[in-house]
Structures are given as structure tokens and as C-alpha cells.
Amino acid sequence: MVAVIHQSKHLRIALNYNEHKVKNGQAVCLEAGYYPVGPEHLSFHQKLRRLELLAELNQRTKHNCLHVSLNFDPSENLSDERLREIAAVYLEKIGFAGQPYLLYKHEDAGHPHLHLVTTNIKPDGSAIRMNYLGRDQSEPARKDIEQLFGLVVADKQQKRQVFQVQPVNAAKVLYGKTETKQAINNVLVKVLAQYKYASLAELNAVLRQYNIVADRGDEKSRIFKYSGLVYRVLDEQGNKVGVPVKASLFFAKPTLKFLTEKFEANKLAKDEPKAKLRLKNVIDLYLLNGPKTLDGLMAHLKTKGIDMVLRYNEQGILYGVTYVDHYSKCVFNGSVLGKAYSANAIRERCLKTGADEGKKQNGRMAKLARDGQGTRGKTREDRPGIFDAVGGYQGQGLVETLLDTSGTAEVMDWDLKRTKKKKKKVRMSM
Secondary structure, X not given: OEEEEEEEOOHHHHHHHHHHHHHOOOEEEEEEEOOOOOHHHOOXXXXXXXXXXXXXOOOOOOOOEEEEEEEOOOOOOOOHHHHHHHHHHHHHHOOOOOOOEEEEEEOOOOOOEEEXXXXXXXXXXXXXOOOOHHHHHHHHHHHHHHHHHOOOOOOHHHHHHOOOOOXXXXXXXXXOHHHHHHHHHHHHHHHHHHOEOOOHHHHHHHHHHXXXXXXXXXXXXHHHHOOOOEEEEEOOOOOEEEEEEEHHHOOOOOOHHHHHHHHHHHHHHOOOHHHHHHHHHHHHHHOOOOOOOHHHHHHHHHHOOEEEEEEEOOOOOEEEEEEEEOOOOEEEEHHHHOXXXXXXXXXHHHHOOHHHHHHHHHHHHHHHHHHOOOOOOOOHHHOOOOEEOOOEEOOOOXXXXXXXXXXXXXXXXXXXXXXXXXXXXXXXXX
């Protein structure tokens, strides 16, 4: 079993996502825990209002919605009653015993899975702490439940595969607006909430991996003039196809105004040295020995869960690069990582041969030995980064770190290091 946790402040969005699946015959509501009647007797607003009444008791808590998916191995054929038991035990073990919840069984994926929607606000107005909920409560609960119910034990590969968003198949959504909207919405629900992007270009770097693009239109268009936004499906060649759908028509309202607020919040959220460190070191290690190509680098990064999105102008000249890390869910422009990771720098680094790199490094090492000059002239932002357990984030990459002597004493000539004998002072007697 694999548990995937989402925390937010949008109870309505979480509930609507599941109810929409029910409406389309892709899910069924199995349980309305701690509700006065069963789910078959509750309307959408009654289900929502029960949770909202509790959430309104605490206005200070930033996240008051817990949306969890419990995913099982495809070989497991669990009855609805067994699924209800598993969900109840899971909620109890993570500290949500007695909280009202809605349980949905989804049948729209290649493996059986449940969705749980609840709130962390108790009837007395206090909030259940959700800091490190996945690590401290959910993971031990998962292991206990696997043993208790004899479930297939989840391995690392299963955890990575669970809920990977599938690219939209353009050929299947050209029938009309409804099909297009649903296909786009399935991607947006995952991407908008999970990834850390700080601009429309960074968001589109992610969306394009799933054949979707957020489009402001031409600068002279009416939609651009009035800060509008539409979402469109892309074909395999990256061309826009099908019917454009206005952002305001989606339930989550992912408009330009909404995204602008997300951009600001994400700038702080992804400003984490370790996230940049992973990208830099993967690139540095690959480019350590040449010759390399951009295509080769892109293929290598993809094996590490990283997409490198190149941007070309109308003349076909490369002018930008964006890195999408699907593990950390962070999106970075190359220039943000440092000059060594910008589009032009990466292209130049790929063109260098291993022999050229070796000559330069040997020459630099010899120069360092002679005059002790390191890399003090560079700023941290200009240098690729690694994390030093002693000194913290040093802002250097693997290659430069091996060559950097700025943290050591300068090399002194042997003649200067010899200690001179002190001359005895001669006192004159009167």
C-alpha cells in the first residue's frame, strides 16, 4: 500500500474532485464517517458543510483540509467492506480518529485506490498537527496496515509510480469542449498543487510534459489585453489543437490572478539549497567527461526524473533552458541555478571534449600550486553548488569544489617559510 498525502485550505476543491469522478462513473462514495446518514442520502453541499462547519472554528490554521489517497497493488482484490476497515484504521493511526470523513473508491487507474477527504479541525476548535504527517504518522501506519491486513508491501518503485500524471492524448480529446476540458483538468489538478513554479514559463515547462499549455494569446489579442488565460491541448509536435478552454471555466479557477499569487508563494517554497544541489550535481557528474551532446544530456536527466526544456526563438536559436525535477517537484530556469547552467553555458559545456577538460583542469591545478589562486573572485550565485556538511551550502559544483583551494592556506614559497635565526642584541655597558 502506498499513501499519498495532500494538505490544503480548499475543502471544496478536494470534495469536488471526488464528486466529479462519481458523476462520471469513475468512483463511488463508500463511506461518510461520523455523518448523521449514509453517503447515498447526502447532497454535495451537505457533505461539504459538515466539514466546513468544523474548519470555520479555527481561522488561524493555514491548512485545514487533508486529502489522502491509499493505493494498492493491482493484484489485490479487496472488498468494499475491507476497504472501509483499512481507511478507518489508517485515520485512527495518523491521529484523525473521530473526525468526519468521506471515503471514495476510484476506478479510473490501473490499480485500486481510495481517496479520503477530512479536516484537521476538531469540534473544540483545536487543530491536529500535520507537520511531517507523512513521515511520522502515515509511514508507520502504512507498514502496520500492510501486516494487519496482509497487503502487498510497497517498494520504492511502486511509490515512484503511484499517481504519475499521464500525458494527454490529443487524438482522444478532439471531439469537443467537454472532452478537452476534462483532459486538461486531470492534469491541472495534480500539477498546480504539487509543483513549485514561479512564472508562467516555468509552469508551462511542466504542463508541456503532459501536452498542455497555459496560453495568454498574442500581445495584440483581446485575451492578453484583459489579462485573460486559456488552456490548450498540444499534439506530439507541440502544436495547439482542439478547443481552448478559459481558465475561469475550471472549478479551481486557475486564472492569471490565481497563478500570480502562486508564483510569489512558490518563490519562497522552492528557495531550498538541497533542491538546487540535486540538479547541479546530476548535471556536473554527467558533464565531467566529454564529449557530450544536448540530446545526450536531456536523455540522461530524464533517467534521473528531470526534464530539460529548451527554448528556441523564431530563428531557431537556443536562448533559454528550464529544468523540471519531478522528484522535488521544483522548476528552475537555468540562470537561477547559476551561469554555468544557463542555455549557452550548458551548450558550451556539452561541446567540450574530455581531453580539453582534462588539459584545462591540469593547467589550473598547476597554476593553483604555483600561486595559490582559487576561486575567491566568484560569487556564490555564479558557481555551481554542493552542500558541505560542515560549512553548509557553499554554492559550488562538484568539479569546482574539487579544484577550489579558497578554504585552505595559501601556498608559500619554501624560502619564505624558513624561519630566520634571531640576532642577539648587543648591550653596551657604560
